[in-house]
Amino acid sequence: DAKTTQPNSMESNEEEPVHLPCNHSTISGTDYIHWYRQLPSQGPEYVIHGLTSNVNNRMASLAIAEDRKSSTLILHRATLRDAAVYYCILRDLTQGGSEKLVFGKGTKLTVNP
Amino acid sequence: DVKVTQSSRYLVKRTGEKVFLECVQDMDHENMFWYRQDPGLGLRLIYFSYDVKMKEKGDIPEGYSVSREKKERFSLILESASTNQTSMYLCASSLAAARSSYEQYFGPGTRLTVT
Numbered sequence: 001d002a003k004t005t006q007p008n009s010m011e012s013n014e015e016e017p018v019h020l021p022c023n024h025s026t027i028s029g030t031d032y033i034h035w036y037r038q039l040p041s042q043g044p045e046y047v048i049h050g051l052t053s054n055v056n057n058r059m060a061s062l063a064i065a066e067d068r069k070s071s072t073l074i075l076h077r078a079t080l081r082d083a084a085v086y087y088c089i090l091r092d093l094t095q096g097g098s099e100k101l102v103f104g105k106g107t108k109l110t111v112n113p
Numbered sequence: 114d115v116k117v118t119q120s121s122r123y124l125v126k127r128t129g130e131k132v133f134l135e136c137v138q139d140m141d142h143e144n145m146f147w148y149r150q151d152p153g154l155g156l157r158l159i160y161f162s163y164d165v166k167m168k169e170k171g172d173i174p175e176g177y178s179v180s181r182e183k184k185e186r187f188s189l190i191l192e193s194a195s196t197n198q199t200s201m202y203l204c205a206s207s208l209a210a211a212r213s214s215y216e217q218y219f220g221p222g223t224r225l226t227v228t
Contacts, residue, residue: 008220036217042218043117044156100146100216101151101205103156 002079004088006049020073022088026048026054027068030092035073044087044103047073050089075103083111116140117220125226130185132191134223136204143209145187146217147171147179156203162187163209169227194227201225 005023012018024033048055048062050071055062061074075082087106093112120135136145146161148171158171160179168179175197180188187206191198204220 041222043205043222044217045219046216100158100161101156102158103148105155 004011004090004104006088006104006107008105009110011110011112012075013112015077016078018075018078018082018093018109018111020075020086020088021070022072024088024090025069027090028032030094031065031090032092033062033068033071034101035060036087036089036103038087038106047086050092065090070101070103072110078109078111078112080111083109085109117204117206117218119202119220119223120170121223122221123224123226123227126191126194128195129228130191130194130227132194132225132227134189134191134202134204134225136187136189136206137185138187138206138218139185140206140218141184142206142216142218143184144207145181146205146207147177147187147189148205149173150203150205150222151200167183194225196227199225201228 032049032051034049036044038044044110048057048060052062062095063072085106085108087103089101117138126132144163147159148156150156157173159173159177160171162168162181165181165184178190200221205217207217
């Protein structure tokens with residue numbers, strides 16, 4: 001599996017945008033970029049995914065670099081409820097066993113009031 | 114909403130006991146997974162199942178077995194619990210890849226302590 005690199009931790013202030021980076025320099029052409037987050041004392045939850053184009057949903061936006069070697073998860077207005085560990089994961093859905101998620105260490109986001 | 118439930122939030126067992134962790138999902142998902150999560154090691158896949166009675170080993174299957182007799186239920190079994198199996202156990206489910214399995218849905222977790 002191609003690897004991802006994320007900062008261990010980031011801080012943000014409430015109501016401000018947050019940009020969470022992820023590097024994946026060995027990404028292959030068929031790897032999708034997925035983001036999950038894990039709130040304290042809960043299981044992980046899906047946030048967003050994309051392949052080449054930027055994506056938006058009700059939770060966040062995903063900006064993917066043109067060469068796909070990096071991506072950024074954008075929370076447009078951070079709230080205290082967004083404090084969590086955010087995981088960037090690559091998945092090749094064309095490969096057998098692609099249903100598996102390989103979690104790295106993620107980025108722990110702290111949101112200050 | 115997809116719901117994945119786990120039989121217990123907290124469990125305390127003694128070394129050598131046989132332990133069953135149960136997971137049920139209500140969305141007719143083909144795939145089910147068991148992970149464990151430990152500080153500094155993140156989430157690691159123990160076993161997964163892509164159909165009833167089908168199972169595949171994940172990254173750390175030693176000391177564990179699984180059972181999937183019905184589509185909605187996936188059990189993790191610790192045949193003889195040991196202290197190094199003290200951990201948070203997370204169950205997840207997803208649609209099969211052919212049905213666009215972009216999301217895995219996780220349960221709330223079971224914190225198992227083996228004394």
